[in-house]
Amino acid sequence: MNRPFITLFALLAALSAQAAEPWSVERCMEYAAEHSHAVRLQQYDLDASRTERTRAIGAFLPEVYGSVGAQMNFGRAIDPETNTYTDVNTFYNGYGLQASLVVFDGLQRYNELRMARANVAMGRSALQAEKDAVRLRVYKACMDLLYCEGAVEHTQRKRDESRELLHQVEVMAEVGQKSEADVAQMRATLAADDYELTHMQSQTTKALLALKQQMNFPIADTLIVEKPAIDASLLPTDNAYNIYNVALTTNPRIAQAAGNVAAARYALRAARGAFLPKLSLSGGVSTSFYRNMDVGGHAPFGQQFKNNAGEYVTLSLSIPIFNRLGSVSSVRSRRIALDRARESLNYERSELQRIIAEAVADVENSAKEVQKMQDQVEADSLAAYLTTRKFEEGMASSIDVRTAAVTLLQSRVRLLQSQLTMMYNRQVLAYYEK
Structure with missing residues (x-):
């Protein structure tokens, strides 16, 4: 094998290894913020606002x-x-x-320029808000994927345990310690586990495709999401009222709504200038x-x-003397637009307060749920172990074993779900705390 071929092979192997490298959740979020279709469309809107600002500046130049x-x-x-x-x-x-x-034109060009600048500022806030929304959606999609992968892992573990127990029951049936009914019940349990595993693998594939769609990631490329560390001891560092006061000055959706009010105000002033x-x-x-x-x-x-x-x-x-009520109608319509923008700003502030209060409560409650589910998993694990031992000694039926195993599987999956839900709730709250 010649040296150039070896070099090319090594390069392809390195690229393949890089493509298969696990992605952190934060890396997925940043990738989506730069490549998402929704973000790109919002960027085009911002470019259009900048073009309108250039046109408003040009209105001051001679023709x-x-x-x-x-x-x-x-x-x-x-x-x-x-x-x-x-x-x-x-x-x-x-x-x-x-x-x-x-x-002189009644300050129409001056107010139109200020309106164009307000629209550019509003466009920047809208772009940032869309990036943040995409990050949260991708984070949620990552949690859904990790949940499906964890459910597959727990289901596969239960399927392996059922296969081992079936083999044990078949051996015990050969020596007369178990009946054929017990063997049939264990085979039915294994078949149910195989079906559940196949179903969860299908859900995992759908969750991965949904994540790639949110990120605008190539469907054919490999994407492996790394599971983040779970810490159930973290609680909100501040109360909802203080977080709300901070978010009023930093949240891009509030800034977008405030920019819409400013643009509507300048548009109204420009319309009034037509009377001069x-x-x-x-x-x-x-x-x-x-x-x-x-x-x-x-x-x-x-x-x-x-x-x-x-x-x-x-x-x-x-x-101006009379223009068929054109100026009057323009002033009225822009006054309505200003009132509508102010109402939208008040709604965004009220919605922000509600979301933050809900996020604080969700974080506190989800941390408690994780602790309760951990206790339940420990109890169900002990119950499943004791039931299996009783079955081996002939003191429990195969149905009891299956019921205990299913209960343990459900507890483990619910624990995983509560942990991922807690992480998502913290991510939402951290977004408003920044």
């Missing part, structure tokens, strides 16, 4: 445009040189360059070329271009 025109007259027309009527065919060519600037007079300043230069198509002897183009040149300056004042 400059040039014009070129050509005209051929046949029959009766006005001679540009003598300003009298003539019946000959003439050609006229005009050039112009004009600039105009709005001096508008002052505009404009100026330009123009020149022309004229030629009699029937009679020669016209001045050269360069001479006419220079001699016919002229400049002008215009200052105009426009006073």
Whole structure:
């Protein structure tokens, strides 16, 4: 085997090992925050807001445009040189360059610029809020996947124990210590365990696909999520009221709602500016070329271009009187939008307070549930062990063994579920505590 082939093989092996490397839950969350479709769509909205801000800045600059025109007259027309009527065919060519600037427009452009800036700030908050929401959804999807994987592990463990017990019962039946009914019951228990294991493996596959979809992770690539450490001793470091006061100034959804109020306020002010007079300043230069198509002897183009040149300056004042209630309707609609934005802000604040109070209670209750389930698992483990020993001694039936084993499996799965639920509740609370 030559050296280049060995190098290529080593590189492919390294890439394969890297792809199969377990991902922490935090790494999954950050990957989703950068690659999620929802985050990318929100980024496009932010880019659109920035474009509108650029347009609002450009409204303060003068507007400059040039014009070129050509005209051929046949029959009766006005001679540009003598300003009298003539019946000959003439050609006229005009050039112009004009600039105009709005001096005052009732502060409409100023308020539209402030509204555009508020929309950009609101877009940033919306982008951050979407990233945080994606992180929480991915965290929840990771917990669902870890639950399914843990359930598969516990079910497989019970299936192995049932297989060993079946073998033991078959041996005891050969020597007459157990009946064929006990053997049949153990085989039924093993079959039920095989079915439950297959079902949980299917649920694990669905949970993995759901996680990849939330992360926008390639479906065909391998993704292994590393189970985080579980610590049941951690409780909220502060009460709900203090956490709420901190979240009011840091939560992006509150900032987004507040930005919406600011943008609506500036939009209303811009609409009111339409009732004020508008002052505009404009100026330009123009020149022309004229030629009699029937009679020669016209001045050269360069001479006419220079001699016919002229400049002008215009200052105009426009006073709005009646525009079919357009300005009145605009003010009313934007006042309604402002009231709606304020109500949305109040709702977000109230919802934030409720969510934080619920998160604090969930963390405290889930920690208690984990402790209770640990005690139940210990008790069910002892009960299952004693029932199995009684069955071996002929003091318990196979149905008792199956019931005790199923109860233990359910307790273990519920303990795993309560542990993962506690971790998710802590993650939610930590998001509002930051």
